[in-house]
Amino acid sequence: MTYFNLINPFTLTPSLGFLIVWAVKICVFYPLTFWGTFKHLGQRHVPFVLYLMIALVAFFLPFNFLLNDYLLITLMISLYYFFANHSGETLTDLVATFSFSALLDYLAFLIGSYGLGICKVLFSFAGTPLYYLLVNFLVLISYGIALLLVRVLRPFFQRYLARLRGQHILAEWLLSLAFLPLSYYLYYAQYNHYLMQSPTMLTGATFHNASPVQIRAIALLEVIIYVLLVLLVMELVSRYLANRDRANFADYRLESLTRYTSQLEVMNDDLRRFRHDYKNILYSLTSALETNNLEFAKRSLAQLSAATNKSIDVPTGIIGPLKNIQDAGLKAVIFNKISTAMEKKIALQVEIVDPIDFNKTMEPVDTIRIVAILFDNAIKAAASAPQPRLDLSLYENEFAQFIIVGNSTVHQVDLAALDHASQTVSIVNNHHLGLRNLRIILARYPGASNDRRAESHWFEQRIIIPKRQEKAN
Template identity: 60%
Template structure:
């Protein structure tokens, strides 16, 4: 309606121009006056088509991360909408001539049109500059976040390497002692050495190589770092983790890096939040692909025997600022909607809930 009112102002100005500068009885004047609605819709379609790329770029920059900014810019168009409405339907009551009565009526139309175009231009420039600033800030924050997680991941690998090196050294020493005891037929010493070896093995098995190791198959370092961060949080909460990434996978083949990170973050956060309240305290994370699609699978144990999937779908389409869970699910659905053919399969049974994200390859 905003664009339609704007085009009505343009068309009215053109008709007034013909009325003043040309004979009202000309065929062009009658053609314009008798097809005002068609002309308005035609010009509106042209404006919508011309501004579509700008608006898509604006929305892609914000990516639904800045709801307040989007709402404020939406409200910014309300004053001009009322201005255009009253210009068309209550012109005499609400908008007295801005120039002396001796000025031609077309001048007033041109002044109204200049006000509209000027206001539009100011808001659009503000949208462009603000969205560009926020997009650059988001990229910088995301890069810093990925860099910090990558540093943590690298540090953890170094700790694991040192632990394994010490374990190998101790393991070799114990084996030498055991071999020496067997050669001298000292069975008591051999038993003590064997018991020490068993305890050392059990102690070092706790090093999460089975959890951290599969991450090497994630080829994007940023996604790998964020995934490690979420795994670390889950381990700190005492959850049982099952990580399955059997083959190398490049998730950016089907998803943008930022969207992949947001999907993994939302699903992992929700899984950890639910698993903490459950009895088994289990979280499963899998990445795999075939020749047609890539799959992101996140599962978790639940306190309830079966999750109501219909209620979960309704929550995903609501906005509740006070609960990040609701907002996260809504953002998750918005992200998937940008990828044609992408789907989210959910299942829940026997105190276990799983989400399988399927993204077709291009």
């Protein structure tokens, strides 16, 4: 059984006509099928030059051989990732999309192949012009079946990606390998002329006396059951991980809310004590002035000044603007991050002038992840700066909502190097940490952007999320 084959069609084809048919089938039909299914599943644009490049390679390294398929699929993913990935999609999501489209391609080709074999036996048209026509156009027939499968399963796949994207890379990679057994099954079936040369190789003596139609029907049923099991595993795994993420997210929000509530209680207790002490000192000062006891009046006034200075230490000017954040979970998380910055002696400025609700434009978990990434990077960088400082500004206009986080830095930030690092897998520097995940999150919202500015040891990130436009009635 041959797993890999590199050929020269010019020396193997018996005639020019055969060579033309070979070229059309290998260089047109197969690239169209693989690229087309991927294109429609992921709703992406594939440049014509990529079709051409794969056609030229496939002419000498044709599909239908196990390792050939894997090499060509790897080449196609690489070409798209490096030359057509204008939206900045991650390699993990790209592999998942291409792998799922390959799964549907193989399933569609097996349905077409077994279906043709069953019809050939049932209707006895083997050797007729119609049969040869169907055989030569089997790839296109299978492509049509694949597009029908894409139409049915695209919502399922989009939901699957939404649950895993950017958070469970290992699970996404492992589930992307589900097409490999089916590709080997297809290769095995083709080698045995779709299980007709050695029918007992499929499951043993059970089918020793089975008819050709029964063999093909059972084989097709096995393939369909395998794909259904793959879909079931994808659904269960993604749902479990998504539910676990929601539970962790809820715990994080609860922890932040608890800390926020506790701090408010402490501030309220401090304010009550201050009012009590303030009132007592005023009574003492009034009594001293009424009795002309200037020494006692001076001591009372000094105590009043000390109490006032102590009250100023309560960061109401920083925490007060948080009342304009409508989402309690986001408010608590921002307070949590602000508290961390204060513990590190970082000077803070918070500007949230008007009420704002980010749930109108983003999912709550995405908003919190964006804010957490920006704060974590800013705190880490500012803590090492000569003059630690961090600014937060939240506001909106008619068209978009804005999240602006700025911080002081030790060195001037190289924006070009930062953009390059945010697209790599390994991110280790202060402002590189989490930026790749930030880019993944923003990619889910059409028109969202991250404008960065760096000057005079100051770095600022401006997240812009367009508001969802309501459809006109």
